[in-house]
Amino acid sequence: MKKYSFFFVYELAALVDGFAGDQSSYNYIDWSNPAITKRLRHFSKDTILHHFIYQIISTYQYERAKVDGDTIACYEKEKIEILETAFHEYSIAVEPYSLYLARATGDYRNHGYPVDCYLPWYENNKDSFNNLWMTLTPEVFHILFPNRSFLLKFNLGLAQYLTSGKVKLPSELLTSKGFIKRDKTFPAWLKKAVYFREHGRCIFCEVDLSGLLSTDRQIHYDHMVPLARFGVNDPANIQLLCQACNLKKLMGEGSTSTRYAAWWD
Ligand SMILES: [Zn+2]
Structure with a gap:
């Protein structure tokens, strides 16, 4: 048996469902990786669908952090809260956003980011975010596989x-x-x-x-x-x-x- 929290997961499943109908989404599959293309030929417990889910949710969340329409996405209280709660729910260590904000002074401004933009937070904690998307992938799969x-x-x-x-x-x-x-x-x-x-x-x-x-x-x-x-x-x-x-x-x-x-x- 597996312990699943299903936190934030329905939103991600809907996201993957939407992207599956769009041909450009399949560009996100890592076609240069032989370990991935091998899964087309041989049944693997780590499925092509798992890989697709991971690629879609990680890319989408990163792009959301990067841009919001034409402008750099800035502090959205609700979005940060959801992400921080997810890290907490899945016991994944991450630098708290408030701590990041406290130390993010002129450095980020000098790079053209407003200080309350959360892209640098995402980039400084990339391993934690990747860990979160990898943890959520089997839960999204669990919802989508019966459909x-x-x-x-x-x-x-x-x-x-x-x-x-x-x-x-x-x-x-x-x-x-x-x-x-x-x-x-x-x-x-x-x-x-x-x-x-x-x-x-x-x-x-x-x-x-x-x-x-x-x-x-x-x-x-x-x-x-x-x-x-x-x-x-x-x-x-x-x-x-x-x-x-x-x-x-x-x-x-x-x-x-x-x-x-x-x-x-
Ligand atoms: Zn029959």
Whole structure:
């Protein structure tokens, strides 16, 4: 079990949801890092979606500190309070903003910043901020992973980006047709997670695949956006289907279901 505080996290999840629909957001993925591109080819617990969440929330918060429209963002009591409470909530050490203000005298003015601008505070405490975004990333993931509509939007956005020619992937990741190679080792932890998320049912026809009272159900772990449509081997691209529904879907577009097992009827 994990301890999650969910402080500040819904706002960040909404942010990531919004950015997933915008093609330029996928520029923030660190495409030059082989450890990241490898995740397209091989299922990793540290998913591409985790990386995307981290990149979006850290970049967005830094940009917010840097500019506010055309001007440098200055002291906003509410914003500073939220950040300081988050540091406190997650037990991450940071120089208190009030202390920073007390010692930030002419130095920052000389660099063209007003003294109550919080960008220098952010930059002086970059490790603390990075630590905060890394700590919040799994909580944002926890909220977004059950939401298949979001996952489809993310995977379609990623597939579109990969076909745009903006990124050149290492050839060992690709088939001769330029698709991501299939990862044939389907890890047990991923099967369990997807099975648990879908409550053991095919997400399309909703047949019970648990096999408790029948033996003729075959479970298929399906790529929401197929590899042949530039989908990737990321856990966030996998869903549970029965054999019949998977065979119907095989060559189709990326698709999912927006129906969920309710907590009660
Ligand atoms: Zn089905």
